[in-house]
Each structure stands twice: as structure tokens, then as C-alpha cells.
Amino acid sequence: MNVPARAMDLGLVSCRGCSLVSRIHRGKHEATHCPRCGKLLATRKPGGLTRAWAFLLAAMFLYIPANVLPIMHTSRLTEHRSDTILSGVVHLWEGGSWDLSLIVFVASIVIPVVKMAALFVLFFTAHRGHSGHVRERVYLLHILELVGHWSMLDVFVVALLVTLVKFGAFADVEPESGVIAFAGVVILTLLASSSFDPRLLWDAQVAKRSARHIEPAGAG
């Protein structure tokens, strides 16, 4: 099968800032900037996978305190309770608003877990140079980028509750350290997905196809 030409192979580069296609001189070591928008031109995002891995691993470690530590403390007359992310969802469910608790459950628990797992698989397969299901994997990355920031929901909820519940002596809400860890997880996963270059997934396919292409020629 004919291998489609990549811009990289033709000495062309599509600018990440403005998508202008420019010529890049291979072998020339000095940095080239986009003539239109001035951004540094690079055929692939700099740092490659290393940066993406670093953000993802940091997010995974931070995910533990984010879930174990309470995110807020509520005190009302005689009742004191500390809520973690999960117990907040359960509390909302028991309070009768199953619909909203489902939304919070998806935003705060499903999205971060699925996102970290999916990014792990994406980075791992890109790292190993897997060439199957590229289209599906790129699609997955695209979805993750669309939903990732919804996880910030709980952080804003805590900020709002703190403001609203200042009823002097009989109720008080205080934010706790878990919420900071959780915000950290969300920010780190956002950074991880944005520093990953989807073109790396396609490169693996190209590498495999051209290897297959060369083999019979070498034998003959």
C-alpha cells in the first residue's frame, strides 16, 4: 500500500500556532520560527512523550491524597462531618438528588479515573510504537480533551459552599487539603493530554508500513 507522505518527510512543517505550512531545513541546527505567527517550528511537540509521562505520573500519585483526604468540613450545631470526594457523592445521593449526584460522580470520579487510565494506555502504546487502532486511539484522545476540565466541578462547589454557608454560629463550611490535591490532579491531567502529540500515534504506523515495504526489496 502506498504510504501517505508526512509533512515531516518532505521537509515541511505545519505550525502549531497558526497551521501555516513552512519549509524547515533539516540538518540546520538553529531554531526556525514561523514566518507568520513567530512560534518556534517543530515537526513534533518538543519533549516528546517524556513531558506527557511526567505530568501523568504526577497526577496518578496525587490522586491518592485527593481521594483519601477530606475536601471539606461542615459543622452545623452538633453535627460535624468531613467529606471526601466520594462521600460527597454518597451524601448527595442519600439526600435524594440522584440525578445531580450522578453528574458529580461522573465529573469527579469517572472522568479523572478513565482519563488517567486512557492516557496511560495511549502513552504506553505510543512509547512501544504500537500501530493498531490508531484512529480509535486518536479519537479517544480527542474525547479526553473535551471532557477533562469538567472534573474541576468539585473545586468550584467547595468554593461556593464556603461562601454561602456563613450563617454565623450554626453552620460553617471549611475547605480541606484534599480539594487542593484534587485540583492538582485535574490540572496535571490537562497538562498531560495537551503535551501529548497525536501525530506520534500515526508515526508508529508509518514506521511499520515502511519497514514492511523495505523487507521484500532487501530479500530480492
Place this chain on the structure above:
Amino acid sequence: MLLVCDHCDTVQTPSGRAPTVSQHCARCDHELYVPKPARLDHMLALALTGIVAFVISNTYPVVTLSAHGRERSATLLLAVSAAADQGAIAVAVITLVATFVLPLTELLLYTWVLLALREHHVPRGFRSAMHTLRAIRHWSMVEVFLLAVIVAAVKLGDLATVTPGIGVFALFVLTCCVGFLRRFDLRDLWTLFSRETGARAL
């Protein structure tokens, strides 16, 4: 003219059909960017409406809580300062940046760039403005804050009477404006910039 797919780096030439029809990458099926005229007036209308909605959503309370004859309203900035008072500086900073600073910056930059381009001149700092606009997209979270208001209101339902304020409706309008504004491709503005400055594409 050469088109390069943003997703898989494949080089292709536009197919023979009218160049304004959306075209998809032959390899990864991702939509290819084909230069098209920017719809400056549509974008400007959305940006200006967004600014009005932004001002309203920050001056009027988003929710008001009343119990035992006492009332308490929350606006976005009050939420930020309350969180800061409680020692949660990180929460305050994240909320302030993601729901106030970035959406405002985004709307103002759009207005600045669009107003100038409508008059056929390239504004000062156009490049940095465009790079900032592109970077902001993933980090401004008005829509998430809107949902957070609803969740917070329900959580407090058993404690007090919660009434939605004008602010929450303005927040909804703001979310729509920002959402629609982002459906326009920033690269159309770059194309226009090329035409104004005479830079040529390969």
C-alpha cells in the same frame, strides 16, 4: 496549495470540489483546515454579548440563600474571597483564574482583535493575542462553574431556601457566547492576517 493534517501530519492537496466545502484527511479522517473568510461580525457580536453577560454575572448574585431571616448571596468574586479567607488560597486562585481572569481575557482579546481586523488593520500585539486565545481554550471553565452553582444550590437545599439570582442566567448566556465563539476557527483570523500583511502560504 498544500494542506497538512494537524492530527497525523499527512500532506495533501485540496480535492477538486469547491474549496469552502469541508474536507477530511485521507488518512485519519480528521477535518482539514481549508482557508475560508473569517466571519468577523458574527464573532464580534458574540464577544460583545459575552462581555455584557460577564459584567452582569459578576455584579448580581448567582444564588441567594435565606434561612431564619438572614440572607446571604454569592457572586463569583465573593466565592473567591471567602475561599481565600478560609486559608484555601489554592482554591481561591484556581477559581479566580479559571472562571474570572481567563474568560474575561478571552472576551477582551477577541474584541480587540476583531475590532481592528474589521477596520482592515492588524492590531498591535496581534500575534501574542492570538497565541493567548489559543492557549486559553482549555483553561477557562465558565461552564463548569455554572454546573457548580447548581450543585452547591442543591447541596444547601435542606439547610436554607436557595433562590437563583440574575447572575446565574447571565452566567448561562456567557457560557453560550463563549461556546459559540469557540466554534469559529482561529485560523480564519490568521488567514485574514496573511492577506492583510501580504504573507504567503506555501
